[in-house]
Amino acid sequence: MRVSFFASLREIVGARDFELSLPADATVRDLAEELVRRWPELREQLFTDEGALSRRAAIYLDGRNVRWLPDADATRLSSVERVAVIPPAAGG
Amino acid sequence: MDLQKFGQAIVHVDLASGQTQMRPAPADWVKKYIGARGLGVRYVLEAGPEVEALSPANRLCFMNGPLTGSETSMSGRWACVTKSPLTGTVTDSHQGGWTGARLRWAGLDGLVFEGRSDHPVYAFVEDGQVFLRDASDLWGKGIHETVALFEERYGEKDLSVCAIGPAGEKMVRFAAWVNEDDRAFGRGGTGAVGGSKNLKAIVIRAPRAKSRVGDDGGWKAARRTALDAIRDEKNITSPRKGGLSVYGTNVLMNPVSNIGALGTRNSQVTSFGDKAEKISGEYVKEHILVDDPTCHACPVACKKEVEIKDGPYAGLRMESVEYEPAWALGANCDNDDIGSIAKLIDQCNDLGMDPIELGNALSMYMEATERGFAKGKGLAWGDTAAMVALTDAIAQRDGDGDLLAEGPTLAAAQMGHEEIAMAVKGQALPAYDPRGLKGMGLGYATSNRGACHLRAYVAAAELGVVPIEADPLEWKGKGGLVKAFQDIHAFSDSMDLCKFSAFAEGPEEYAAQYASAMGEAFSADDVTAAGERIYNLERYYNNLAGFREGADTLPARFIDEPSTLAGSKGHVSELGSMLDEYYAARGWEDGVVPEAKLRALGIL
Numbered sequence: 153m154r155v156s157f158f159a160s161l162r163e164i165v166g167a168r169d170f171e172l173s174l175p176a177d178a179t180v181r182d183l184a185e186e187l188v189r190r191w192p193e194l195r196e197q198l199f200t201d202e203g204a205l206s207r208r209a210a211i212y213l214d215g216r217n218v219r220w221l222p223d224a225d226a227t228r229l230s231s232v233e234r235v236a237v238i239p240p241a242a243g244g
Numbered sequence: 245m246d247l248q249k250f251g252q253a254i255v256h257v258d259l260a261s262g263q264t265q266m267r268p269a270p271a272d273w274v275k276k277y278i279g280a281r282g283l284g285v286r287y288v289l290e291a292g293p294e295v296e297a298l299s300p301a302n303r304l305c306f307m308n309g310p311l312t313g314s315e316t317s318m319s320g321r322w323a324c325v326t327k328s329p330l331t332g333t334v335t336d337s338h339q340g341g342w343t344g345a346r347l348r349w350a351g352l353d354g355l356v357f358e359g360r361s362d363h364p365v366y367a368f369v370e371d372g373q374v375f376l377r378d379a380s381d382l383w384g385k386g387i388h389e390t391v392a393l394f395e396e397r398y399g400e401k402d403l404s405v406c407a408i409g410p411a412g413e414k415m416v417r418f419a420a421w422v423n424e425d426d427r428a429f430g431r432g433g434t435g436a437v438g439g440s441k442n443l444k445a446i447v448i449r450a451p452r453a454k455s456r457v458g459d460d461g462g463w464k465a466a467r468r469t470a471l472d473a474i475r476d477e478k479n480i481t482s483p484r485k486g487g488l489s490v491y492g493t494n495v496l497m498n499p500v501s502n503i504g505a506l507g508t509r510n511s512q513v514t515s516f517g518d519k520a521e522k523i524s525g526e527y528v529k530e531h532i533l534v535d536d537p538t539c540h541a542c543p544v545a546c547k548k549e550v551e552i553k554d555g556p557y558a559g560l561r562m563e564s565v566e567y568e569p570a571w572a573l574g575a576n577c578d579n580d581d582i583g584s585i586a587k588l589i590d591q592c593n594d595l596g597m598d599p600i601e602l603g604n605a606l607s608m609y610m611e612a613t614e615r616g617f618a619k620g621k622g623l624a625w626g627d628t629a630a631m632v633a634l635t636d637a638i639a640q641r642d643g644d645g646d647l648l649a650e651g652p653t654l655a656a657a658q659m660g661h662e663e664i665a666m667a668v669k670g671q672a673l674p675a676y677d678p679r680g681l682k683g684m685g686l687g688y689a690t691s692n693r694g695a696c697h698l699r700a701y702v703a704a705a706e707l708g709v710v711p712i713e714a715d716p717l718e719w720k721g722k723g724g725l726v727k728a729f730q731d732i733h734a735f736s737d738s739m740d741l742c743k744f745s746a747f748a749e750g751p752e753e754y755a756a757q758y759a760s761a762m763g764e765a766f767s768a769d770d771v772t773a774a775g776e777r778i779y780n781l782e783r784y785y786n787n788l789a790g791f792r793e794g795a796d797t798l799p800a801r802f803i804d805e806p807s808t809l810a811g812s813k814g815h816v817s818e819l820g821s822m823l824d825e826y827y828a829a830r831g832w833e834d835g836v837v838p839e840a841k842l843r844a845l846g847i848l
Contacts, residue, residue, distance in 0.1 A: 158498045215503045215811020220715045242709040243493030
């Protein structure tokens with residue numbers, strides 16, 4: 153699947169996006185942990201101190217924040233086409 | 245000199261006779277309506293809701309808030325309040341920069357213009373006095389040249405200029421006032437009201453004043469608390485770290501397109517796909533950013549100055565490629581050329597026009613052309629050269645430009661197809677599609693100045709920037725949420741702090757700063773109560789002006805045509821259900837404020 157990063161997260165990752173292969177039964181949490189394994193600086197963006205998914209950066213599956221999906225971080229990625237990781241963004 | 249306590253120095257200017265008179269604002273108005281937006285609406289109401297917007301009887305108010313010009317963070321704002329020639333509602337628009345602060349430093353809190361001069365004039369403000377001077381030699385000139393001529397005349401030091409351009413002079417219904425070349429009272433057509441009065445500019449000369457306000461000890465503590473919140477690295481306002489500071493407002497382009505909430509091709513679809521990247525804040529920062537200017541007393545510096553390096557607009561240096569105009573003149577017109585977007589925004593800054601309304605007028609005309617019922621030559625999607633040429637024509641009301649100068653709603657009606665105008669109460673929609681951000685749609689429908697993202701800005705919750713749970717695709721609960729956001733923003737607009745302060749501050753911080761500035765007790769509950777009173781005052785005005793049952797609506801496209809793209813696919817706006825919630829929270833009867841409510845709020 154293609155994983156895209158926006159705003160300041162690009163500066164951590166050093167790219168706009170990249171292709172990522174995960175096991176067929178991988179979940180959102182697996183994805184987040186893989187991202188942190190590759191870029192440890194993402195930990196404070198993606199996880200709280202207690203290990204839950206953080207609000208600082210949100211993971212979107214096909215345009216939908218996983219926060220609003222029924223299974224949240226346990227959602228499986230098998231049918232997902234597009235992943236985006238987005239830091240907080242707002243303005244006029 | 246210390247800043248004066250707010251509300252004592254309002255200058256009334258009769259443009260017909262040339263007479264000026266300083267009068268304090270009525271004390272109970274300041275207490276109830278705070279300043280800037282709220283106080284301005286009260287002055288406009290006094291002139292009567294039935295006045296024609298472009299008639300001499302309409303009032304044109306320029307109002308500071310109690311903290312404008314102080315060292316309070318993000319306090320470089322002031323408001324322009326009048327009856328809108330675009331909507332027929334009362335309207336207020338706000339601009340940053342330094343001009344509002346300089347008015348305060350010149351010893352004034354507000355200017356109320358009435359009547360019509362028989363020749364072009366400008367108002368020169370200095371040492372607490374206002375002088376009307378001949379502007380015949382400036383009539384017809386663009387804002388950039390006007391600013392340069394005033395700087396030549398009076399010196400650049402300690403000078404601020406707020407002017408209209410040719411669009412205001414020609415009474416284009418979405419003409420704007422622009423200060424210091426590029427900060428606009430953008431929405432609602434306030435520039436056309438200036439043109440109708442033959443008022444070309446407000447020129448203020450004043451050195452920076454010692455900016456302590458009110459109770460020294462309390463104010464310093466309140467200011468420090470708010471500043472710490474703005475600087476907190478967890479907030480998007482954090483200087484040089486938060487997304488708003490680093491990328492500007494255009495940090496939103498990619499995320500909003502990603503969730504299927506970016507109106508594209510006149511909101512026929514809800515995402516700009518891969519093209520969003522080419523007009524995004526990330527792209528601007530990587531390719532054309534040259535500076536990060538700021539406003540008075542603001543550590544955030546969200547403005548982004550750019551220089552175009554190639555193509556037909558190479559060499560253009562301007563500010564600022566904001567999210568709203570980049571969307572309106574970009575995705576909404578199927579234009580992914582950042583150079584032309586910068587050019588079009590700069591045209592708006594020079595000609596004096598609202599780029600959101602302009603972008604919607606152009607996209608409406610593009611859809612009319614595509615569907616075969618455009619009057620005139622028509623306009624193809626993404627035809628940037630034609631967009632630039634037509635923008636000049638609109639400002640001059642030449643040819644097809646005269647039709648579009650009426651704004652997208654009236655222009656579409658003249659073509660017999662109102663349904664392709666994406667507008668509420670005559671004002672065009674901003675950059676958040678109501679199918680993908682449902683609370684924003686309700687905010688547009690119930691805005692007192694026509695479609696507006698800033699009246700409520702529940703996107704802050706729906707996008708997860710403030711710690712309030714709000715699924716953007718869920719309609720339930722949005723009624724109360726929109727009301728709460730509208731009320732708090734009505735207060736901050738009246739104080740007049742930058743809207744973005746709300747990403748770091750809340751009613752507690754606002755109350756502490758207001759209380760210390762005014763030297764009176766004021767609580768967080770007082771903040772929301774004042775905000776509710778101001779919102780109802782505006783609604784009362786609009787009810788009297790003829791906006792009653794059924795006026796709070798959205799274009800049918802958002803209610804009847806489901807989104808087809810990822811993020812919001814299959815969704816429409818459940819506006820009717822949300823309105824039921826909203827009216828219950830407000831205590832209104834189908835959009836009308838009952839008399840008992842007006843009395844309970846102290847409006848009657």
